[in-house]
Amino acid sequence: MHPGKDEPLEPALRDIESIQSLDTARLALRWALERMRTLEKRAEELSTEAKRSEDARAKTSAELEAAQELLTRRVNESLERERYYSKIEEYLSLKLEGGLDPAVLAERAARIDERETQLQQREISAERALKAAQVRRDEELSAAMADLAASAETRLREARGDYDSRVAALERSLAERQIALHEKEAQLSSLERALEERRARLSEFHAAQRATLEREASSINQTAQDQSEFLERRIQQALAAKTKALEVSWRTDQQMLMAELAEWRAKAREHLPALLDAQGKAADAEETLRRLQEENQALLQSKSALTEELSRWRRQAQSDLPTCGKDPRTRADA
Known part of the structure; x- marks a missing residue:
């Protein structure tokens, strides 16, 4: 420069x-x-x-x-x-x-x-x-x-x-x-x-909300578990009582059923629509019960083993009930 x-x-x-x-x-x-x-x-x-x-x-x-x-x-x-x-x-x-x-x-x-x-x-x-x-x-x-x-x-x-x-x-x-x-x-x-x-307030609020949700989830899980156990006990008791009643009824009424077979057949013909309606209601009740079980299963995935066990008991009960209902008539027909 x-x-x-x-x-x-x-x-x-x-x-x-x-x-x-x-x-x-x-x-x-x-x-x-x-x-x-x-x-x-x-x-x-x-x-x-x-x-x-x-x-x-x-x-x-x-x-x-x-x-x-x-x-x-x-x-x-x-x-x-x-x-x-x-x-x-x-x-x-x-x-x-x-x-x-x-x-x-x-x-x-x-x-x-x-x-x-x-x-x-x-x-x-x-x-x-x-x-x-x-x-x-x-x-x-x-x-x-x-x-x-x-x-x-x-x-x-x-x-x-x-x-x-x-x-x-x-x-x-x-x-x-x-x-x-x-x-x-x-x-x-x-x-x-x-x-x-x-951020600290939001963290505290989030922690409090999370603790509340965890407590509510735990309470819901416990309630669902209690309800499942209660339903399982009721079903087991009902199945046991029904099985015992059927056995007693089978023993006590076998003679009377054999004697009244003709009358039962006549009555069966008369009450066939009511029986079909009762079977439909029973099927609806079974469907409602199955839906409740599916909702409980979706809510409590951790309780899937208990739900499967409950379903197995229900299927066994369903398979036993028709057998007990048909057995007297089948024998009477024979």
Whole structure:
């Protein structure tokens, strides 16, 4: 990067009010620091160049004075040689012409002295003009160096002021954003605490509901088990009582059944529809009982063994009941 040129700033960093993130603020602050270092480096370079120019001016002035002295010395030597040669030439010309006129020689000498005086005056005027020009050049160079130093100092002061204002604005913006960030962090922490408390309450509620449901399920299971055991005992008692009653009835009524066989047949013909209706009701009752058993089985899967055992007893009872009912008639028919 050229020291006299500034690195272009991105449009997003030119307007401090438009900075919306900490990264952008850091980038703008970094750019301002680099800009400040560049200006300081440029000021140092200008100071070095000014010092170098001053040294060159002093060296040039010394060389110019030496050249002027050499030129003056050579001009004087040339004038001396010219006067000498002119005198010799004049002397030779006069001698060749055949005579030397003292008046002419004096006049020529006076003219030569006058010319020397004019030349000396011209030399003095030239030296004065040269010194005046040198003084003017030195003054102009000093004024230019002073203007350059003042311009560099002004630019450096302006750059420092701009840098300070930008840094202050960036620091204020950064402080405001940090405050906003802390506030958001506090809000987030409060929200997290509220969520944690709500999660704890929900966990407690879930645990309480789960315990309640487990107690209710245990109570339902126990009730279903008690009902199943009660039904099983009732069925077993009913089967045992019915079997015993049938056996007693079979023994006590066998004689009377044999005697009243014809009457039973007549009555059977008369009561056949009622018997079929009773069988239908019995089938409906069996279906209702089977459905209740299936519901109990779906609710209490863990009690499947007991349900199967209960079904086995029921099937055995069903198979025994028709046998007991048909046996007297079958024997009577035989």
